[in-house]
Amino acid sequence: MDKIKIIGGKPLFGKVYISGAKNTALPIICASLLTEEPVTVKNIPFLSDIKSLNNLLLQIGSQIEEKTEELNGHLTRTITYHTPQATSLVAPYDYVRKMRASYYVLGPLLARYGHVELSLPGGCAIGARPMDIHLSSLEQMGANIEIKNGYVVADIKGRLQGAHISFHSASVGATCNILMAAALAEGTTVIENAAKEPEIADLIDILNKMGAHIEGANTSTLTINGVEKLHGITHTIINDRIEAGSYAVAAAITKGRLELINANAEYLQTPLSILRKMGVKIEMTDSGFIVDAQNCTLQGHDVYTDYYPGFPTDLQAQFMALMCVSEGAAMITESIWENRFMHVPELMRMGANINVHGHASAIVRGVKKLSGAPVMSTDLRASFALILAGLAAEGETVVNRVYHLDRGYETLEEKFKAVGADIERIKESD
Numbered sequence: 001m002d003k004i005k006i007i008g009g010k011p012l013f014g015k016v017y018i019s020g021a022k023n024t025a026l027p028i029i030c031a032s033l034l035t036e037e038p039v040t041v042k043n044i045p046f047l048s049d050i051k052s053l054n055n056l057l058l059q060i061g062s063q064i065e066e067k068t069e070e071l072n073g074h075l076t077r078t079i080t081y082h083t084p085q086a087t088s089l090v091a092p093y094d095y096v097r098k099m100r101a102s103y104y105v106l107g108p109l110l111a112r113y114g115h116v117e118l119s120l121p122g123g124c125a126i127g128a129r130p131m132d133i134h135l136s137s138l139e140q141m142g143a144n145i146e147i148k149n150g151y152v153v154a155d156i157k158g159r160l161q162g163a164h165i166s167f168h169s170a171s172v173g174a175t176c177n178i179l180m181a182a183a184l185a186e187g188t189t190v191i192e193n194a195a196k197e198p199e200i201a202d203l204i205d206i207l208n209k210m211g212a213h214i215e216g217a218n219t220s221t222l223t224i225n226g227v228e229k230l231h232g233i234t235h236t237i238i239n240d241r242i243e244a245g246s247y248a249v250a251a252a253i254t255k256g257r258l259e260l261i262n263a264n265a266e267y268l269q270t271p272l273s274i275l276r277k278m279g280v281k282i283e284m285t286d287s288g289f290i291v292d293a294q295n296c297t298l299q300g301h302d303v304y305t306d307y308y309p310g311f312p313t314d315l316q317a318q319f320m321a322l323m324c325v326s327e328g329a330a331m332i333t334e335s336i337w338e339n340r341f342m343h344v345p346e347l348m349r350m351g352a353n354i355n356v357h358g359h360a361s362a363i364v365r366g367v368k369k370l371s372g373a374p375v376m377s378t379d380l381r382a383s384f385a386l387i388l389a390g391l392a393a394e395g396e397t398v399v400n401r402v403y404h405l406d407r408g409y410e411t412l413e414e415k416f417k418a419v420g421a422d423i424e425r426i427k428e429s430d
C-alpha cells in the first residue's frame with residue numbers, strides 16, 4: 001500500500017484549485033440510470049470512488065465515455081453516462097464493499113425497472129451506517145423489500161407510488177435515494193426532515209433539468225411530483241466544500257496563506273466562522289476565497305458537528321488537528337457518527353494532548369509543537385487530518401494506508417507541492 005512522506009514545518013503559500021464535489025458526483029452519476037437518454041456530467045473529480053461507481057454502472061449495462069476538459073483554469077473530467085437498457089439489476093457485494101455510495105443505484109433502478117438487488121453495505125470504520133430510512137421509505141412507496149443472503153431485494157409491480165414520508169434523521173443518502181425514486185413515481189411524494197446539504201440542491205437541480213418536478217431545494221421539506229419519463233441533459237456539478245474546508249485548515253495549521261480557487265464560501269459558513277474566531281483572516285475573491293494565517297496566534301475553539309448548515313462531520317478530524325496546535329482548550333463534539341475519533345490515538349503519537357470522553361466528545365489542549373511520526377490512516381477524512389498534522393509537525397511524518405485519501409482528494413500531492421509542501425508518495429513497489 002502506498003504511503004505519504006511529509007517533512008513538516010513549512011508555511012504553505014499559493015493557489016489551490018478545488019475540484020468537483022465527490023459527494024455530489026456519486027448520486028448524480030446514479031441519476032443517469034433514470035433515463036434511456038445520455039446524461040453528461042462535467043467537473044467530475046479524478047477519484048477512486050468515482051472509478052468504483054463507474055465500474056458498477058458498467059456492470060449494470062451503462063455505456064460510459066469520458067474526456068478531459070479545462071474548466072475555470074484547471075483540468076476536469078466530463079463523463080457521459082448512457083443506459084438505454086440495463087442488462088443487470090444487481091449491485092454485487094464486491095462493488096458495494098469497495099464503495100458504500102453504490103447504494104445510490106437502489107432508488108433509480110427500482111423506479112425505472114421495478115426490481116433491484118443491492119448487496120447491503122454493512123458498517124464502516126466511522127459507524128454502523130444503517131439503511132433503515134432508505135428501505136422503509138421505499139416500502140411506504142409500495143415496494144416489497146426483503147433481505148436475502150446479505151442483499152436487499154426490492155420489487156414493485158408497476159410504478160412506485162407517491163407517499164408522505166418523515167425521516168427520523170436528516171440522512172443525506174436517504175434524501176438522494178428517495179428523491180431519485182420519487183422523480184419517476186406515480187403521484188406526489190413529500191419528504192419531511194430531508195437533508196439540506198448543498199449536494200442535495202445540486203441533485204435536485206439536475207433532476208429538474210431532466211424533467212422532474214421537485215420543489216423545496218435547500219429546505220427540509222421536499223415535494224416531488226412524479227413524472228413518467230426523464231430525459232438526458234448536460235450538468236456541471238458544484239465544487240467540493242469538504243476539500244475546500246480541508247485546504248483552508250492546511251493554510252491555518254501551517255500559518256500560511258492559500259487562495260482557494262473555485263471554492264464556495266457560502267457552503268462553509270460555520271467552519272469559516274470558527275476559523276475567523278480562531279484569528280485566521282478569510283477574504284472573498286471573485287473565484288473563491290483566501291485563507292491567511294500568517295503571523296497569527298491560533299486560539300482553540302469548540303466544534304460541534306451537526307446537519308447542514310451546522311459544522312460538517314467530514315471536517316471534524318481536520319479541525320481537531322488544527323486545535324492540537326492552537327492555544328487553550330477546545331471541545332470537539334461528534335453528533336453524527338458514533339465512532340469518528342479514530343484519528344485521536346494517531347495524533348497523540350505525534351504529541352497531541354487529547355482526552356476522549358465517551359464516544360461523542362474530546363477535549364483538545366493545544367501544544368506548542370507536534371513531532372513527526374509514522375501514523376496510520378483509518379478513514380478518508382482522518383487521513384487528511386494526519387497529513388495536516390504532518391505539515392505542521394517538526395520532522396518527518398509517514399502516513400500509511402493512503403488509499404483512503406485517493407477515494408476523496410484529487411491529486412493531493414500535486415496540489416500540496418504546488419504551494420510549497422515537502423510531500424511525496426512512496427509507491428508500494430518503491
Ligand code: UD1
Pocket residue numbers: 023026101128129130131132133134135169170171172173174195313314336337
Ligand atoms: C453522507 C456523506 C458522508 C457524511 C454524511 C453526513 C456521501 C457519499 N457521504 O453519508 O461523507 O459524513 O453524509 O454528512 O455523501 N442514518 C440512519 N438511518 C439511515 C441512514 C442514516 O439512522 O437509513 C443516520 C446515520 O447513522 C447518521 C445520520 O443518519 O447518524 C447521517 O447519515 P447520512 O446522512 O445518511 O450519511 P451518508 O449519506 O451515508
